[in-house]
Amino acid sequence: MTEMHDTLVEFVKVLRTADVKVSPAETLDAMETLDIVGIENRSLLKNSLSMVLSKTPEEKEAFNTSFDRFFAYNKFSSENEAGEPGEDTNQDDGDFDPGSDGSDQQSGQGSGQGGGQGGGAETSEELDFDLLEAQSELGKLLLSGDRMKVMVKMAEAGRQVEVNQIVVFTQKGLYTRKIMEAMGLKGLQDEVGELQEEGGRPQMHLAGQLKAARDYLREQVRDHVEKQFLLHADESGKELREELLKKVKLSNLEKRNFKDVQEIVFKMAKKLISIHSKRRKTFKRGQLDVRKTLRSNMQYDGMLFDLKWKSQKVDRPKVMCICDVSGSVSNYSRFLLMFLYSLSEILPKVRSFAFSSDLGEVTRLFGQSKLEDAMAKTMRDYGNGSTDYGQMLADFRSHILKDVDSKTTVIILGDARNNYGDPKSEILREVYDKAQRVIWLNPEPKSSWTVGDAEMKKYAPCCHQTEVCNSLMHLERVVANLLRVAV
Amino acid sequence: MAIKNDDKLKDIEAIRGHFESLGYICSVEIATAVFLAYHLEKPVLIEGPPGVGKTELAKTTGEMLDLPCIRLQCYEGLDESKAIYEWKYGKQLLYTQVLKETLGEILDGATGLAESVDKLHSFGDIFFSEEFLEPRPLLKALKAEESCVLLIDEVDKSDHEFESLLLEMLSDYQLSIPEIGTVKAIPGKKPLVFLTSNNTREISDALKRRCLHLYIPFPDADLERRIVRARVPEIPPKLNQQLVAFIQELREMDLKKVPAISETIDWARTLILLHTESLDPDLVRQTLNVILKFQEDVETVQSELQGVTNRALKAS
Numbered sequence: 001m002t003e004m005h006d007t008l009v010e011f012v013k014v015l016r017t018a019d020v021k022v023s024p025a026e027t028l029d030a031m032e033t034l035d036i037v038g039i040e041n042r043s044l045l046k047n048s049l050s051m052v053l054s055k056t057p058e059e060k061e062a063f064n065t066s067f068d069r070f071f072a073y074n075k076f077s078s079e080n081e082a083g084e085p086g087e088d089t090n091q092d093d094g095d096f097d098p099g100s101d102g103s104d105q106q107s108g109q110g111s112g113q114g115g116g117q118g119g120g121a122e123t124s125e126e127l128d129f130d131l132l133e134a135q136s137e138l139g140k141l142l143l144s145g146d147r148m149k150v151m152v153k154m155a156e157a158g159r160q161v162e163v164n165q166i167v168v169f170t171q172k173g174l175y176t177r178k179i180m181e182a183m184g185l186k187g188l189q190d191e192v193g194e195l196q197e198e199g200g201r202p203q204m205h206l207a208g209q210l211k212a213a214r215d216y217l218r219e220q221v222r223d224h225v226e227k228q229f230l231l232h233a234d235e236s237g238k239e240l241r242e243e244l245l246k247k248v249k250l251s252n253l254e255k256r257n258f259k260d261v262q263e264i265v266f267k268m269a270k271k272l273i274s275i276h277s278k279r280r281k282t283f284k285r286g287q288l289d290v291r292k293t294l295r296s297n298m299q300y301d302g303m304l305f306d307l308k309w310k311s312q313k314v315d316r317p318k319v320m321c322i323c324d325v326s327g328s329v330s331n332y333s334r335f336l337l338m339f340l341y342s343l344s345e346i347l348p349k350v351r352s353f354a355f356s357s358d359l360g361e362v363t364r365l366f367g368q369s370k371l372e373d374a375m376a377k378t379m380r381d382y383g384n385g386s387t388d389y390g391q392m393l394a395d396f397r398s399h400i401l402k403d404v405d406s407k408t409t410v411i412i413l414g415d416a417r418n419n420y421g422d423p424k425s426e427i428l429r430e431v432y433d434k435a436q437r438v439i440w441l442n443p444e445p446k447s448s449w450t451v452g453d454a455e456m457k458k459y460a461p462c463c464h465q466t467e468v469c470n471s472l473m474h475l476e477r478v479v480a481n482l483l484r485v486a487v
Numbered sequence: 488m489a490i491k492n493d494d495k496l497k498d499i500e501a502i503r504g505h506f507e508s509l510g511y512i513c514s515v516e517i518a519t520a521v522f523l524a525y526h527l528e529k530p531v532l533i534e535g536p537p538g539v540g541k542t543e544l545a546k547t548t549g550e551m552l553d554l555p556c557i558r559l560q561c562y563e564g565l566d567e568s569k570a571i572y573e574w575k576y577g578k579q580l581l582y583t584q585v586l587k588e589t590l591g592e593i594l595d596g597a598t599g600l601a602e603s604v605d606k607l608h609s610f611g612d613i614f615f616s617e618e619f620l621e622p623r624p625l626l627k628a629l630k631a632e633e634s635c636v637l638l639i640d641e642v643d644k645s646d647h648e649f650e651s652l653l654l655e656m657l658s659d660y661q662l663s664i665p666e667i668g669t670v671k672a673i674p675g676k677k678p679l680v681f682l683t684s685n686n687t688r689e690i691s692d693a694l695k696r697r698c699l700h701l702y703i704p705f706p707d708a709d710l711e712r713r714i715v716r717a718r719v720p721e722i723p724p725k726l727n728q729q730l731v732a733f734i735q736e737l738r739e740m741d742l743k744k745v746p747a748i749s750e751t752i753d754w755a756r757t758l759i760l761l762h763t764e765s766l767d768p769d770l771v772r773q774t775l776n777v778i779l780k781f782q783e784d785v786e787t788v789q790s791e792l793q794g795v796t797n798r799a800l801k802a803s
Contacts, residue, residue, distance in 0.1 A: 048519055057534075
């Protein structure tokens with residue numbers, strides 16, 4: 001079964017690119033499963049592997065498509081159906097093994113073939129039409145009509161010639177030939193030639209069958225290669241694209257990429273959530289849990305000195321996010337808001353504000369409508385007008401500052417270009433004093449922070465942290481830091 | 488592994504057959520899961536919407552194999568003293584009192600503190616021995632002599648900490664008790680473990696990794712008809728067909744809680760009680776509260792009742 005195990009490892013790789021998380025331990029489980037259920041019954045194998053390898057409904061879906069693609073194989077021809085997978089899978093394993101062992105040593109194939117053909121000549125003496133059997137390894141396999149075995153063989157051959165390295169479309173012909181050769185095409189060809197030379201009726205018939213099977217196999221292999229191309233080249237392409245998108249400047253992202261980006265943002269948020277949502281702090285104050293305390297102190301002869309409290313608290317930061325949505329930076333705010341909203345599961349206290357001059361709260365808007373609509377509405381309501389940071393800060397002080405406490409993190413996203421107006425940095429100072437952290441994310445590179453009407457020089461001293469933030473990578477880092485500090 | 492009646496688990500069709508004879512109609516996937524759970528010796532994590540027979544699967548498996556089904560219902564705040572073991576504090580206290588009185592006899596002849604302590608040591612840690620141990624479901628399952636089916640119900644309701652507590656049990660079939668050591672399952676008699684989850688929160692990857700994952704979706708019409716027939720044998724086939732067609736259509740609608748199999752069965756029983764031969768809109772309206780549990784759902788469905796009923800009637 002070793003070669004099937006190798007194929008399985010390949011399959012696991014494919015699953016991983018398709019976003020199904022498979023650990024090595026699960027791969028081992030899958031191999032054990034394989035030994036138990038065998039490979040003859042395709043749907044049984046699929047069900048079983050699906051239970052071992054994919055652990056959420058989404059993963060199951062991805063698993064199903066990957067399985068169908070990876071192990072895709074059509075019937076040779078309807079006549080060969082007689083040899084369809086038997087019910088008793090465990091026993092069939094036995095006669096599969098020797099076959100696979102033989103084919104494992106590809107170098108020994110040629111010599112093995114000679115003997116095989118000798119045998120072929122012997123059987124031809126029996127005139128029984130139906131008893132004439134193919135002698136070459138591949139011929140036997142094909143005529144046995146066992147789809148699963150042929151498929152395994154094909155996958156194995158594919159592994160040998162490293163079909164997963166396929167990068168461009170034009171390599172398909174090459175790989176098809178290579179796989180056919182690795183499967184023992186030469187032996188089959190020789191046999192066909194020999195049979196035709198011998199020329200008896202049964203021989204001709206068998207030769208015809210073999211040729212038909214060979215042509216069919218070629219088609220299958222081509223299909224297989226194509227699917228491998230789709231699986232490997234395409235999926236790794238996607239991975240590559242995602243990596244690139246993470247690094248690309250947010251403002252350079254094109255509209256057609258938004259969907260991809262949203263997916264990435266969602267993934268990132270999920271990752272962060274899973275890392276951070278589990279941290280819990282046991283409360284050292286609060287209501288005494290009498291029952292628990294008595295119970296756990298019974299071992300001390302009822303002396304109450306190990307106190308238990310009722311509540312456990314998950315400490316999560318309170319975040320206020322102020323986004324500049326004026327023309328120049330609106331693209332960035334879009335992603336910050338998107339990100340914070342995906343994070344809202346662990347940061348239930350995100351409050352979002354948008355401004356170009358007057359500050360407005362958009363938390364409720366985001367809670368109620370879909371992301372797309374909410375974005376559009378925010379842009380419409382707050383997006384026009386020239387930037388005025390002074391006005392924004394004044395508004396912040398009069399309406400929101402009272403809610404800022406020592407657990408609040410204030411994030412300001414903007415380029416700090418104030419059109420030469422009064423920056424009112426003293427208000428930011430007040431916020432700085434009250435809040436736990438003030439973080440300024442500036443999409444512009446540091447070199448231009450003080451050029452022209454940019455006021456970063458005045459604002460920076462009133463922030464705990466100032467960061468350049470113009471790609472998803474930066475964003476992820478900032479939010480991760482935010483969580484680490486806060487939790 | 489060799490447990491009682493394990494010939495019933497020899498292949499998937501056999502499992503399906505035995506389940507069916509117990510009135511549990513299952514899909515191939517479910518039978519495969521039970522088959523693998525036994526042969527791979529792995530727990531099964533069952534997920535799916537409420538009311539599709541997750542808990543029932545574990546109970547039926549127990550019944551089929553004639554093994555006891557030990558159930559651990561999870562809830563927030565569940566901890567090891569309720570899930571694994573607890574010391575019998577009362578008994579320990581009582582024995583301490585007894586010991587106090589007989590201490591003189593035991594220490595008879597000992598002179599000096601060191602000798603007394605030595606003498607006491609020779610008695611060992613009797614207070615933390617198995618006799619003072621109150622086994623809870625997990626430990627009970629491990630020590631079951633004839634093996635058993637362990638059902639850890641609604642594991643998503645428990646805390647993260649409890650999940651971690653389960654890991655040792657699930658991967659190695661053993662539990663560590665600091666005062667005693669490691670308790671292992673009797674070789675060959677490992678319990679069959681089923682965990683169910685309603686997905687109120689994500690189960691941690693560590694736990695998922697150790698389990699087979701079975702997702703039980705709502706059944707298709709054919710399977711559901713067979714289930715209803717198995718559970719409510721007296722139902723006329725025509726009504727069964729209409730009923731299932733109606734339910735299947737409700738599941739397509741945008742409802743707060745779509746009816747599950749258990750509701751279908753309840754409804755079938757209700758209709759039988761009312762001596763119904765065939766669905767009609769009025770009757771459906773009166774009995775709608777059997778299958779729908781929210782007023783707003785009832786209102787949504789009522790507005791489309793006529794159409795849905797007619798389609799269900801036509802389907803039969």
